[in-house]
Amino acid sequence: MGSPVRNLKKTVTFETRGSQHRTPRYNKKLRKVLSASSALFARKGFERATIRDVSQATGMSLAGLYYYFRSKEELLFLIQFTTFESLCEKLKEIIENETDPQTCLHSMINMHFEYFIRNMNELKICSREIESLKGDFYRKVAEKRKKYFDLTQSIFEKISNKSGGSSAESRLAALYLFGTLNWIYQWYRTGRYPDAKELARQLTAIYLQGFPRKSK
Amino acid sequence: MGSPVRNLKKTVTFETRGSQHRTPRYNKKLRKVLSASSALFARKGFERATIRDVSQATGMSLAGLYYYFRSKEELLFLIQFTTFESLCEKLKEIIENETDPQTCLHSMINMHFEYFIRNMNELKICSREIESLKGDFYRKVAEKRKKYFDLTQSIFEKISNKSGGSSAESRLAALYLFGTLNWIYQWYRTGRYPDAKELARQLTAIYLQGFPRKSK
Amino acid sequence: MGSPVRNLKKTVTFETRGSQHRTPRYNKKLRKVLSASSALFARKGFERATIRDVSQATGMSLAGLYYYFRSKEELLFLIQFTTFESLCEKLKEIIENETDPQTCLHSMINMHFEYFIRNMNELKICSREIESLKGDFYRKVAEKRKKYFDLTQSIFEKISNKSGGSSAESRLAALYLFGTLNWIYQWYRTGRYPDAKELARQLTAIYLQGFPRKSK
Amino acid sequence: MGSPVRNLKKTVTFETRGSQHRTPRYNKKLRKVLSASSALFARKGFERATIRDVSQATGMSLAGLYYYFRSKEELLFLIQFTTFESLCEKLKEIIENETDPQTCLHSMINMHFEYFIRNMNELKICSREIESLKGDFYRKVAEKRKKYFDLTQSIFEKISNKSGGSSAESRLAALYLFGTLNWIYQWYRTGRYPDAKELARQLTAIYLQGFPRKSK
DNA sequence: GATGAATGAGCATTCATTCAT
DNA sequence: GATGAATGAATGCTCATTCAT
Incomplete structure (x- = not known):
């Protein structure tokens, strides 16, 4: 209730990858990615923050991230x-x-x-x-x-x-x-x-x- | 009175290149560069706008621009x-x-x-x-x-x-x-x-x- | 008689996976994979066609394909x-x-x-x-x-x-x-x-x- | 007379970079780049050859190459x-x-x-x-x-x-x-x-x- | 048999900046 | 004053492939 990522299942149901895979594990990870990205985008700005930053912040590999979204x-x-x-x-x-x-x-x-x-x-x-x-x-x-x-x-x-x-x-x-x-x-x-x-x-x-x- | 570039001579007098060269021609060109940059930064955002954009907008060469400022x-x-x-x-x-x-x-x-x-x-x-x-x-x-x-x-x-x-x-x-x-x-x-x-x-x-x- | 995939059983009998598993189902699927791949390679070129393309064309999962061949x-x-x-x-x-x-x-x-x-x-x-x-x-x-x-x-x-x-x-x-x-x-x-x-x-x-x- | 790169000045006069810069030096280098690329594309195929290969073959930097062409x-x-x-x-x-x-x-x-x-x-x-x-x-x-x-x-x-x-x-x-x-x-x-x-x-x-x- | 999740290595391209001229 | 030529460092992204399940 309240957190924008808490109710992902409901909202992100159109053309994002979230609609293809809906395992609990997927959703948990996606939330992690989104929250790390939020922190980064907030601190450095969207343009200055890099996917490599997200990779580092989440501990996931660069390529692995793209399993959860299609583009920055x-x-x-x-x-x-x-x-x-x-x-x-x-x-x-x-x-x-x-x-x-x-x-x-x-x-x-x-x-x-x-x-x-x-x-x-x-x-x-x-x-x-x-x-x-x-x-x-x-x-x-x-x-x-x-x-x-x-x-x-x-x-x-x-x-x-x-x-x-x-x-x-x-x-x-x-x-x-x-x-x-x-x-x-x-x-x-x-x-x-x-x-x-x-x-x-x-x-x-x-x-x-x-x-x-x-x-x- | 009021335009930020109108009173350049007065304000930009510390570590910028404006302090070294003060010919009228220099100031005229700098103003042109600044106003083109303002338009670009406003439209595309600072990060997304490139010096190449400025070069194109002003008709000056990429290298030539750096005579008027030290960095983006x-x-x-x-x-x-x-x-x-x-x-x-x-x-x-x-x-x-x-x-x-x-x-x-x-x-x-x-x-x-x-x-x-x-x-x-x-x-x-x-x-x-x-x-x-x-x-x-x-x-x-x-x-x-x-x-x-x-x-x-x-x-x-x-x-x-x-x-x-x-x-x-x-x-x-x-x-x-x-x-x-x-x-x-x-x-x-x-x-x-x-x-x-x-x-x-x-x-x-x-x-x-x-x-x-x-x-x- | 003639189609390259029609006589798979006979020809593909050395180091490919076809030599290990020879159930009819395996052969049927392999043929499907090969024919989809042929179409893709023909259209896009071998290098440009991706295994993901094959996956999409066959409806099989990316990982699942590798049961039928060892490499692109x-x-x-x-x-x-x-x-x-x-x-x-x-x-x-x-x-x-x-x-x-x-x-x-x-x-x-x-x-x-x-x-x-x-x-x-x-x-x-x-x-x-x-x-x-x-x-x-x-x-x-x-x-x-x-x-x-x-x-x-x-x-x-x-x-x-x-x-x-x-x-x-x-x-x-x-x-x-x-x-x-x-x-x-x-x-x-x-x-x-x-x-x-x-x-x-x-x-x-x-x-x-x-x-x-x-x-x- | 005959080498495709010999008469660049005449032929490449539309939207390529060759039309913008026409110094003798530019043309000489472009010819070098083209001939190295030809050798590479012939040997490895266009798709498999990388710009990095071209860079290595010509001794120019990766970024420097893009002064001579806009894309692979x-x-x-x-x-x-x-x-x-x-x-x-x-x-x-x-x-x-x-x-x-x-x-x-x-x-x-x-x-x-x-x-x-x-x-x-x-x-x-x-x-x-x-x-x-x-x-x-x-x-x-x-x-x-x-x-x-x-x-x-x-x-x-x-x-x-x-x-x-x-x-x-x-x-x-x-x-x-x-x-x-x-x-x-x-x-x-x-x-x-x-x-x-x-x-x-x-x-x-x-x-x-x-x-x-x-x-x- | 089959797949969700993950990754190392690599790719084309861009960008701010510089320097000899 | 001005520019042609050049570059190091980075960037978003892709791809074949793997492995636990």
């Missing part, structure tokens, strides 16, 4: 796709269960912060390496990304409707918020900042009441 | 450094002249949007390629970047002081804002969105009053 | 050897039964054309991939090939003897003829050219009377 | 194209100057044998590696090859016309002859066989009077 790009795709899939599911659930739009925004931001803190590598890769994929890989991820964005925008629209704001403004507000969320990886360091809950509270407050937080 | 990394450095230098100067001026902190925040955001729209390539590179530099190059840019950030944070602190907020909250607010500003390049397309002035107004409103904008 | 080279060997073996047998029979040397040449050419048309892949491989085998594999096929050549040369010698030609000339004539026969695969396309019988008639006519065919 | 395939293309170009020119000249069709055939065969003996590597590559090229490279060579074939076929047609033969028969005769010519590399070894002139005499005799040569 597919590796990145798997990481991004499963991550966005997870985020979408979580957000969908929130929206379905929370009727108050303001609370809903808070829940969304909170969920994202918490997800980030538990999957820093993956989220960093989702923010920074958007343009590293091409063609079908790009399109498939972009679709999921758009879904996540649209869901978020819908929250702003509900808030907006209550006070007569325009749809264009909701869209922009969502874009602004995404900037903030996608930038977290640049500055957040565990232990040096408040926890996810507190950060979410503050950021939500800004978006709902402006800065600084009005004293309670 | 220096090229990136020059772009980032001069851009942050420009931004800092502009922001310093704003802060010096504007006493009302709220208005000051608005001016800052407005300036940044306008600067972005006139130097999309450079700002994209400043946001996305932060980790592409290493060692001294990285440090020198990070210094400038920190200055720009600190100046912005100081605005939030002034706002905060008026209503008794904490310094930590100001810092976070600034980080949130920077996320939004550094993400613009991902979605902004000329003609499809309101102009800089309008965007600045909306974003400032969110940070000062929350979303949606209260009707006046 | 052995696969090629099996194809070439059985083909030359077949050709030799047929030619021997012709020479034994036909006393008139001119008619004998015609029969030989006719047989070769007909064999070619029914086994295009195999003959293509026998012509084009001669140098793809090494060591023992090469020698064993070369032996058969030489036998086929010698039998043919003997026909020319009989023709030559009748009119006092030299042995060297017979050898060259046979070499010239083999060039023509080994090149057929490059141009012949079913339906676009006369059938085997007619082609054989024309080619024989050239070798016996020269071009153009004298009107009868 | 282009290397093969250059060899094949210039060879067929040379052959075509020579044949055109023969046909233009020789009015008697029988003598013309003799001249053609003689020229081919002589060209072969002086450029064994290149001709071997032209015969054996026809299908190693793809796309545009293939098409461009095929064009030249067809021209060479058509010119030859035209000779047979002239012979045929004198005695009322059909065009289809001329075409087949030309195909048969090409088989013989393209197969020479498989058996001819210097010193072990008569020289080009004598071979040409014998082969022509077969095609004009049949085997064996009638004693005069």
